[in-house]
Amino acid sequence: MKIQDGFTIDAPAADVWALLSDPERVADLLPGAKMGDMIDDNTYSGGMFVKVGPLAVAYDGTVSFQLNESDRSVQVRARGRGKRGMGTAEMTMTSQVVAHGDARTEVTIDSDVVVTGILAQMGRGMIQVVSKKMLQEFVGNLTKALA
Amino acid sequence: MSDNGSNGTGFIGASLKRKEDARFLTGRGRYTDDINLPGQLYAHLLRSTVAHANLGSVDISAAEAAPGVHAVFTGPDMEGVGGIPTGWLIHSKDGSPMVEPAHPAMAIGKVRHVGEIVAIVVAETRDQAREAAALIDIDYQELPAAASIEAARADGAPLVWDEADGNLCYDWEVGDRAAAEDAIAGAAHTVSIDVVNQRLVPNAIEPRAAIGSFDPTTDVYTLYTTSQNPHLIRLLLGAFVLGLPEHKLRIVAPDVGGGFGSKIPHYAEEAIITWTAGRLGRPVKWTSDRSEAFVSDTQGRDHISTATLGLDEDGKFVGLKVSTQANLGAYLSTFATCVPTYLYGILFAGPYTTPAIYCEVEGVFTNTVPVDALRGAGRPEATYLLERLVDKAAAATGIDRVDIRRRNFIREFPYQTPVALQYDQGDYDATLDLALEASDWDGFEARRSEAAGRGKLRGIGISTFIEACGIAPSAVVGSLGARAGLYEVGSVRVHPTGSVSVFTGTHSHGQGHETTFAQIVAETLGVDFEAVDVVHGDTNAIPFGMGTYGSRSLAVGGTAIYNAVQKVIAKGKKIAAHLLEASEEDIEFADGNFTVAGTDRSKSIGEVALTAYVPHNYPEGLEPGLEETAFYDPLNFTFPAGTHVAEVEVDPETGVVELVAVTGADDVGRIINPMIVNGQLHGGLAHGIGQALLEHCEYDAEGQLVTGSYMNYTMPRAGDLPNFNINHNTTHCTHNPLGVKGVGEVGSIGVPPAVINAVVDALSPLGVTHIEMPATSERVWQAIQAAQAQD
Structure with missing residues (x-):
């Protein structure tokens, strides 16, 4: 499922990029995310807890980052397996930081989410809504962090 | 006796309250999940979360070591056990048999739909089995899926089965293609329609369940299962899957909470649970939850069709041609292949005199849950297409919707349709x-x-x-x-004191057989409604049977019971004639009494029954007892x-x-x-x-x-x-x-x-x-x- 989203924040693009290009800080700000050990330069183990309607799924897996300093974009690939046989989730997310003047920054987010198992069966219609809500919380946390 | 088989006691045609409702309404029904056997273990079935994948490693070691776990089995453990069979062989237009792929009870090497069984975990409790199943590590090497008819029939589509080119199971036809096409070509009006008959989930209120057990003293396996047709399950499971003779396999389908066709098929779960019980020497129970039912009960319908109807100047239908693609799912369920063919194509005359009809159907494999019968099974799909098409024809010709139907009604019977059926x-x-x-x-x-x-x-x-x-x-x-x-089987046992047990090979899972069949027997045998009990659902109790589907129970099963009653009456006449010292031909039976014609001398069915079991004064050469079976x-x-x-x-x-x-x-x-x-x-x-x-x-x-x-x-x-x-x-x-x-x-x-x-x-x-x-x-x-x- 493809989800297009984005936000604009009152902060300089360089500050926003500095934060978004630091995986550990991103994980701190993303609700439900937990960063584990570094596996290689670009890859970490990690966990994600998502609540979709009546379902709560805890995923364990890996997340890798591909930073592109030249256009201030980052591609994040996450793969996780749900605990207790709850199926799998896979996400590819590309974010780009675009300066709008000195103090205003737009971040575009294109993601492709594939879930299997019980979450696909029961919660698919809600994934978009849940992802929007998570982004809102993330932006809130981000705003505070940059303030 | 009236022309309709009634003795006039008034049971037939009466809205008697259902005998079975007392136990259902007070929560005393006995469903499969209500049954618990001594020493019973609980199974959880681990199901594929992906639609199409090669199975890499399946690591069960952590699950085997989990608390309470007795065993974990995967597909290869059951190798040597037969696959799940299909009940109907369809031939394509060119005479070739349908593609009939292997159907292992648990996946071997590949999974082909979400919900396919990959492993069984057996533990002391249901929760332990479920927890342990979550520890199984499966390496799904995912393949592209063909998840719809369109995707499966597209050029270069992923193949559900390597042996099925274009994902085609069969390409079937019925009727005269040339006659239908010629009639349409020469018609004054033609009307076409494209319709989709969407896939449905059956949603019986009781999820499926199974309990398998093995008795080492008799070598008999017993399976309690939520089935509409226990004898059919015994036939398929015994003869085709486990290789067990009938006398070593007992199937019990106790109270069953709805089926709508989804409890006709012989399911892999029935084979796995019975086999596992034998392996472990302990009873094993599995009960589906609702989420599991959505991806493991057979589903229904799922057709894409295009059709053309030709009409003459007066709005008379002259020719009909239908082309349908039917989704069969990933595996062939028991009656999957006949539902979109012999229960569908032969319906296209409807109530109309259309003289030339042709229907062709492609059966298509997809990476979806298998499709089988669902309430109506083929006939709703045909009726929907035809009745939408007739409405379009009315709109196109300007003829009133009611009038155009009336102009085409069949009025002379018997009527031979161009698509096999004779009304x-x-x-x-x-x-x-x-x-x-x-x-x-x-x-x-x-x-x-x-x-x-x-x-x-x-x-x-x-x-x-x-x-x-x-x-x-x-x-x-x-x-x-x-x-x-x-066919169907009915047995009527008149007990020594005149009460009656009726044994039917049909199965009631909401239809009210215990009441309807008792009404037939009470009326035709002239006994009290309360004196008749109907027994169904146990292969050890019932002589044989084919079960309940296709609205057949009363027409076929009820007739078998009726015929058994007639045999009882015929024997009763011999006994009564002996007791009344009259000729058998002079005995008339009505309202439960055997009477010498033209006299008031009679014996009741109760007296005759007692005599049959206490045959002190009895016709020479006649077997004692009053019990008859009819196959109809x-x-x-x-x-x-x-x-x-x-x-x-x-x-x-x-x-x-x-x-x-x-x-x-x-x-x-x-x-x-x-x-x-x-x-x-x-x-x-x-x-x-x-x-x-x-x-x-x-x-x-x-x-x-x-x-x-x-x-x-x-x-x-x-x-x-x-x-x-x-x-x-x-x-x-x-x-x-x-x-x-x-x-x-x-x-x-x-x-x-x-x-x-x-x-x-x-x-x-x-x-x-x-x-x-x-x-x-x-x-x-x-x-x-x-x-x-x-x-």
């Missing part, structure tokens, strides 16, 4: 007239105007239909590829018919469809219990309305079921339904002694096109000519917007 009788004008009057069809325009004043678009729709029930005879279905006979193989299908009328109001701002009236005029043959018959009609109508307006089973392109819960699969609720206006015009079936036809599937066959015809009628002033099922508010709103954009 024995019917009176289609009578049910049509009844429905028009009961629905106040003629007063509709006033109601339309009144609704328009409230800003609502009101529409009325009609469907006139036949169904073919009580599928038979065995020799005919055998020649068409059926791998079983379709019907001479033909039965042909219930009817007219359904639906009336809707559409809100043009929101697209919301309100179903305001449903009228049925049905000919279901002779009625034994009107309350049960009307209950069946109500249930079928609700089911059909669910398909027309609400239900839709959908997969995404990867083969994930996205309508896998009641949050996104919409079942009809009471508030979605109007009061049903049910009417009967009864004609008797000519080839069974009770004159009965069948009723269980009527609503789901007849009403969907009536509802959609009503919605299209409501929207027709806006230029809308077709809408697909389910006619949800979104679809209706989109159709309105699209029509207005064209203006």
